[in-house]
Amino acid sequence: MSTISVTRIAANFKPTVNYPRLALVHDGRRALLYFTGRRQRGAEEERAVAVFEGCLASRFGYPNDEALPGHPLYRYGLGDYDFFEVSSSPWMEEVRAQNRVSFPKFDMPARKHFIVTAHDESFECLADSVAVHPASSFPVEHLAPRISAVE
Template identity: 40%
Template sequence: MYEVDSKDKVVELTEFPQSSIGAPIPIVLASEHKVAVAYYLNDVPVDWDGLTIRMIGTDSNEPVAIVVFDICYAHYFGPPNDEAFSGHPLSNRGLKPYTSFEILNSSWIRKMESRNSIHPYHDMESFMKGKRHFVLAFHDSIFECVAQNFKIHINKGSMKEIIPKMGEFTL
């Protein structure tokens, strides 16, 4: 993880489809320059009474979002979960579970630039150009990356069926 300073600004991204609140079961597939994150969408059946438990697993046939981050420089996938979310360094800036964000003036990107500055041909302006810090907050984990852009693909199927599609987007 990284340390933040007063410059980081959390901005909610509304174009990302809402992940399942209970069981998004995110999967990450990465190559050197692209990363795909697949997760189940918040799809509540119309006839569901809310009194029964609906079990979702990797074999469930559900709507799935695949978000492909292009020209991805770094990524992180892991804690905190929704119950320990206040432990994330940006939680007091508006970062919250079950939502997607961009971090403007990111400490993580600035730290990457600082580390790269030892390169004899380092140019701060070109290093910083186009880099964006994204956060996807799920039920049991978060995904963060520094990338140039993203595309969202909506599919339906099980996570096991979605993995080959993720490979098509990242390889």
């Protein structure tokens, strides 16, 4: 395996310390992460949504900003209040190895490993891509029919 590295990625918004907290909607192919952020330093805070397409798996919650130095990827460049991409992701390799147990001849296509760090929680996922928009582009009320269809 190649050397692991974690790099900040341009995302149009950076998470801020203020509330409301992160909120996640994940249907198995797409993950929507709602957060409070700023487009640039000194700008007004606003709600934003990060859209992760082709989301294979996600982790949400711990660590918060104070515990982030204990994250295994912290020593590779993971930091506070931003969006990151992990190159040579050990998590992606773990998923591919699990898949080979049942499908030894199928080499699962790799996804990108993204991490979003915020105040009270972090979000990680294996996805094809991420784009960040003002939350008005993905209003929560339009998600209600999708969520209630799951019940």
